[in-house]
Amino acid sequence: MFTCGVVGVIVRRNPIVIFMCIELMLNAVNLTFLSFARYQYVLPTGSPADVKNQIQQTAINGQIMVIFVMAVAAAEVAVGLGIIMAIFRLRDNVDLDELNLLKG
């Protein structure tokens, strides 16, 4: 999923589709975090109580990370779509290869 998102960001020209591919990448990362948190490839390096605590910590860490990635993605979508709409109001086409406003 992550690779699809990266290829999409490189290849597509419509900025909204590029944005959707960024969201795809974020979701791929979410899935990875959750799977790792559940199936927990931790190396046992201490007493059993220590390992149990470590396992619980990792489980919670994975989910907390996913929550924060979702929150950041939501904020980023709002601001990014606002930017795209502002650009589109200025010039009536949204072709990415012709967006050279920052060109010196």
Next chain:
Amino acid sequence: MAFGAIAGVVALASLGVVAFNNAIRSALCLVLTFFLLAVLYFTLNAQFLGIIQIVVYTGAIMVLFLFVIMLLNLGGINAVMQKRDPKIIFGGVLGFALFSLVAAQVLLPLQGVTTVRAPDDFGKPEYLGSALFSNYVWPFELASILLLIGIVGSILLAKRRILSPAMDALNAEDAERGVGE
């Protein structure tokens, strides 16, 4: 087993997001991807995150995307079509290289990891809530500030007229340029 089947459809749907020329079809593929990901989260015993995925991603973010696509009328026949051939080939090669790099690092140590080691109440809201408010208070507050900044920023980006006498020069320039129809 169910994970494999659902994950296969997720991979196909994400290929569909990239491959369709029509922006609306890409958006609908993305909706399918998010919904299937929520189902996957449920099979991974993370119920709270599955519901949050449906509500936040499918219900809010994708709706926002579809609104913007239909507002800017980007899905039609006169939409932005793909005509840049060398970039597609380069993108494909790069994607394949990235995939093999990631797969070589990740897939080999993970052969046969099937023992679930997380505790059984892995995805319950109480478990997450107690951790969120005890160990992770700082990131929680910072995330709320970030969301506030996002709200303020998007309102500012959508504003057309700034109503105050001090902004008359800005408003005149806006009117002359034709912004705000």
